[in-house]
Amino acid sequence: MPIIIVLVLLIIATLLFHFLSPWWFTPIASNWTGIDLTIDITFWVTGFVFVGINLFVAYAIYKYRHNKNRRSKYEPENKKLEIWLTSLTAIGVAALLTPGLFVWADFVNVPEDAHEVEVVGQQWQWGYRYPGADGLLGAADASNISAANPFGMDPDDPYGQDDILVSGKDMHLPIDRPVKVLLRSKDVLHDYAVAQFRVKMDMVPGSVSYMWLTPTLEGSYDILCEELCGIGHFVMRGSVVVEDEESYNNWLNSQMTYAELNAQAVGNPQVGQALYAVCAACHGANGEGNEALNAPRLSGLEPWYIKRQINYYKTGVRGGENDVIGMTMSPMAAVLADDAAINNVAAYIETLPESSAPLTVTGDVANGRALYEPTCGVCHSRDGQGIWAVNAPALAGMSDWYLVRQLQNFKSGVRGAHPEDQFGYQMVGMVSALKDDQAINDVVSYINTLR
Amino acid sequence: MTYIPIADQANELHDPHTFISKYVWSQDHKVIAIQYGSVAIFVGLVALFLSALMRLQLGYPDTFSFIDPADYYQFVTMHGMIMVVYLLTALFLGGFGNYLIPLQIGARDMVFPYLNMLSFWFYLLSVIILMASFFVSGGPTGAGWTLYPPQAILRGTPGADMGIVLMLVSLAVFIVAFTMGGLNYVTTVLQARTHGMTMMRLPLSVWGIFVATILGLFAFPALFVSCIMMTFDKLIGTSFFMPAIVSLGENLNTAGGSPVLFQHLFWFFGHPEVYIVALPAFGLVSDVLSCHARKNIFGYRMMVWAIVIIGALSFIVWAHHMYVSGMNPYFGFFFAFTTLIIAVPTAIKVYNWVLTLWEGNIRLTVPMLFAIGFIFTFLHGGLTGIFLGNVTVDLPLSDTYFVVAHFHMVMGVSPVLVLYAALYHWFPKMSGKMFNVTLGKIHFWATFLGTYAIYLPMHYLGFLGVPRRYYAMGNTDFIPDSAQALNANITQAAIFVGVMQLVFIFNVIWSLKYGKKSDPNPWEATSLEWQTPDNPPVHGNWGEKLPVVYRWAYEYSVPGAKDDFIPQSIAPEDVVMEEGAGKYVDRSEEH
Structure with a gap:
């Protein structure tokens, strides 16, 4: 008889778990309250059926438990009962489906006054494109993509010149204005999902999918990729800031258009050389690095990486209060007055002869390789040369003690946790593959062989 | 020449004479059934072990240095594919189909015994190819069991070199094996029934297996062609599923293909596949319930028609797996409608099982316990299916742990409980020995309660919005730390359930050797x-x-x-x- 008691207990436990669970939908931040209502209706109907049928089963097992002196009823079928049950079920199913279809009809019909925003996915980062003053997005295609044109803009389309291009994890939306989100992917399937918005949609390379919503609650919400997109799927994060119209416009106006990005001056190494003198004090005249001064090697690092890091030091994204060693870099970065200066220094560093830093870290190279190749090597490339398209810098030849320290910093939250760090959060996620210091040493000792 | 029904033909019975022809190259459906079943259970244990590794990472994300992200995605992928295709499909149809069809319809064997033998050996070959992918450079594919391109064949995915090719080849070989077996099952049911065995006198086990096999014969070709096409995309540079792509900074020079086309083909197979597993389970559990309740199955004709209707409808619901795939969203109306219609014949089956218990004389034997457990888990999994089938409710829940919990309840736990009910029920016939009842009951309680402890809470992670297929959740603005604690509890329950399956293996081995002779x-x-x-x-x-x-x-x-x-x-x-x-x-x- 334990089965009867257990069935009843399971029903009670399920109901208790349901009503006491702290794990529940996030507070909604969009217009899709109809979805939540449909879920509520579904819960009530299915909950009633779940409890009813299981109680009936428990009662039947109790009442008709085996008894040698009794016989089952012989009843091959009961048409009347079967017709009743079928009809009731059909009505119940219709009651569940109908409200859902009304909400869906809203979802597929985008309001005419919705403004458009494009989200571009790639392994494993987000990018965003806003129409400029003309209110129209220019043509774009994966076949146009290059290091200078990561969005694949059509250079000849006049409508695209004023498009605002945002590389990095954050997007902004104005509150209470319906938005049609156009979804595009450069490589594989991704899925744009914000739990607080309730709606999500896959991004499919080769076509543009869409969804729409009206943000209704100010705040910053995580964007997660929810379609498996390869090894870095779980670190493909972004965030969407919902704010009032004025803040939104301020933010939008501070971003660069396609034409402005194209017009950006190329760095001048001659000018950069003079500025580099201050760097040379610690990093060495040839950017070879100096462990005693905690200065890593700079030669061999790509200009886009150097520029981003100097900016981070200038704005406090790196070198914050937890980062005792990084702090010393902040005043140095402040010496470079503007973007042009940073550009020039980065251009000069690119001209430095590439030397390999001394070897100081030892570990299990074979284990390091097993860790590196399927994980780190996907973005930083198998031979450690880095890949511009995923914003992953070169590792080969880098000061190994510095790599160890940075991996530890990502792990402890010293680096990558700042909300403005556009790609560091990915490293915070990926270093979870390195469970201890030994694993970090192993991986770095393997990177040491890639030179 | 006058026509002689197959049942009356003086069959040449290819009598085995040597050990090899009796137990290895056997053409006897019972031996083939046990060969199929043993291999399926073996790979099932491999997949069970992989799920334990996955759960270790999810429950304790900072602990196990031998699980890196690539490993994790490979475990997920292989676990899913093995369980769905190589365990459930093979065990229900190759195992129980082979064993029960001739015995329940009164035939001496399948009508094509040689083909039947080939079917098993091709199945074994497909399993060997699949297992080989663990040992090639780069390891098995980590593309997820759905193998969605372009990701599945690009270098950002683990096992995109050899692993994915072996997976696709293995599936193709499996489908060849299934087709040889499947044609046999269908022909045997239609042609080799004994005198008096009309279609409407067939046990529901045979009906379930029969209709599931027909579904398979129509559905597997869609998977077969998509495997071939993806193999071409991978190896010879075609673009069936490949549009213009820039992968990790490299322009692949592909053009014109459609990733969504693969999804349509995959789910045109994948949804009937759910019923290829479920219909035999429906049939087997009906027979177990009726026998141990000492009562006729309630509404036999309705049960038969429900099987047939569910089978037919299962071909026009596939895109409910694709509501948020980026296909034309207007499809949502049609597929939500057809999907919820399936709920009606499915509900009828549940009612009829329950009404079979009503006014019965219920013997709570081990197979009966598993069958009752199935009613509970299937009801739960079926009701959560109504959430996901209703396109609007699917929007927030799609790609979250709710989906994982739902399909494990409805097509993991439920069919497995039926498999156990059936294995315990027919063990005395297959072996001539009785199993140990106490061990059987321990096995039941651990499995039934343990799996519910795994999957009930998992639904609630889905409500919260925790995405599936994440190696580590890291920091988010909406997932509280308690979710991680819950994940650890789920892992503990999963490890417990996994270990307790050894009780079953032990029971089988022990009973074969020391079990009492069965009546x-x-x-x-x-x-x-x-x-x-x-x-x-x-x-x-x-x-x-x-x-x-x-x-x-x-x-x-x-x-x-x-x-x-x-x-x-x-x-x-x-x-x-x-x-x-x-x-x-x-x-x-x-x-």
Whole structure:
């Protein structure tokens, strides 16, 4: 008889778990309250059926438990009962489906006054494109993509010149204005999902999918990729800031258009050389690095990486209060007055002869390789040369003690946790593959062989 | 030449003479069934082990240095594909289909025994190819069991070199094996039934297996062509599923293909696949419930038609797996409508199982416990299916742990409980020995309660919005730390359930060696397989004369009859009645 008691207990436990669970939908931040209502209706109907049928089963097992002196009823079928049950079920199913279809009809019909925003996915980062003053997005295609044109803009389309291009994890939306989100992917399937918005949609390379919503609650919400997109799927994060119209416009106006990005001056190494003198004090005249001064090697690092890091030091994204060693870099970065200066220094560093830093870290190279190749090597490339398209810098030849320290910093939250760090959060996620210091040493000792 | 029905033909029975032809290159459906079953259970244990590794990472994300993200995605992928195709499909159809069809319809063997043998060996080959992918450079594919391109064949995914190719080849070989077996099952049911065995007297097990096999014969070709096309995309540079792509900074020079096309093909197979697993389970559990409740299955004809209708509808619901795939969203109306229609015949089946218990005389044997457990888990999994089938509700829940919890309840736990019910139910017939009842009950309680402890909470992670297929959740603005604690609890339950499956393996091995000799019909069942002259049945099944069938397979507790069961093969005049009860009348086919 334990089965009867257990069935009843399971029903009670399920109901208790349901009503006491702290794990529940996030507070909604969009217009899709109809979805939540449909879920509520579904819960009530299915909950009633779940409890009813299981109680009936428990009662039947109790009442008709085996008894040698009794016989089952012989009843091959009961048409009347079967017709009743079928009809009731059909009505119940219709009651569940109908409200859902009304909400869906809203979802597929985008309001005419919705403004458009494009989200571009790639392994494993987000990018965003806003129409400029003309209110129209220019043509774009994966076949146009290059290091200078990561969005694949059509250079000849006049409508695209004023498009605002945002590389990095954050997007902004104005509150209470319906938005049609156009979804595009450069490589594989991704899925744009914000739990607080309730709606999500896959991004499919080769076509543009869409969804729409009206943000209704100010705040910053995580964007997660929810379609498996390869090894870095779980670190493909972004965030969407919902704010009032004025803040939104301020933010939008501070971003660069396609034409402005194209017009950006190329760095001048001659000018950069003079500025580099201050760097040379610690990093060495040839950017070879100096462990005693905690200065890593700079030669061999790509200009886009150097520029981003100097900016981070200038704005406090790196070198914050937890980062005792990084702090010393902040005043140095402040010496470079503007973007042009940073550009020039980065251009000069690119001209430095590439030397390999001394070897100081030892570990299990074979284990390091097993860790590196399927994980780190996907973005930083198998031979450690880095890949511009995923914003992953070169590792080969880098000061190994510095790599160890940075991996530890990502792990402890010293680096990558700042909300403005556009790609560091990915490293915070990926270093979870390195469970201890030994694993970090192993991986770095393997990177040491890639030179 | 006059036509002689297959049942009457003096069969050449390819009698085995040597050990090898009896147990290795065997053409006997019973031996092939056990070969299929053993290999399926073996790979199932491999997949179970992989799920334990996955759960270790999810429950304790900072602990196990031997699980990196690539490993994790490979475990997820191989676990899913093995469980769905190589365990469930193979065990229900290759295992139980092979064992039960000839015995339950009164045939001496399958109509194409040689093809049947080839079917098993191709299946074994597909398993070997699949297992080989663990040992190639780069390891097995980590593309997720759905193998969605372009990701599956690009370098950002683990196993995109050799692993994915071996997976696709293995699936193709599996489908060849399935087709050889499947044509056999269908032909045998249609052509080799014994005298008196009309279609509407078939046990529901046969009906479930029969319709599932037809589904498979229509559905697997869609998977077959998509495997071939993806292999071409991978190896010879075609662009069936590849649009213009820049992958990790490299322009691949592909163009014009459609990733969504693959999804349509995959789910055109994938949704019927759910019923390829579920329909045999429906059939088997019906027979177990009826026998141990000592009562006819309630509404037999309705049950048959429900199987047929569910099977037919399963071909027009596939895109409910793709509501947020980026396909034209207007499809949502059609597929939500067809999907929820399936709920009606499915609900009828549940009602009829429950009504079979009502006014029965229920023996709580081990197989019966598993069957009752199935009603509970299937009801739960079916109801959560209504959430996901309803396109609007799917929007927030798609790609979250709610989906994982739902399909594990409905097509993981539920069919597995039926498999156990069936294995315990037919073990005495297959082996001639009784299993150990105490161990069977321990196994039931651990599995039934343990799996519910895994999957009930998992639904709530989905409500919260925790995405599936994440190696580590890291920091988010909406997932509280308590979710991680819950994940650890789920892992503990999963490890417990996994370990407790060894009780079953031990029970089988122990009982084969030391189990009590079983009565030929220990459950006092009516269907033909329990009436064989030998126990376990020998080659040819029926001795000199084929059985003759006089009635349906559910003649339990007939008023006035002396026993509470009347086998299908007892002639009406031989039915022993109680004194004063008058003559036996078959009322089962009065409608």
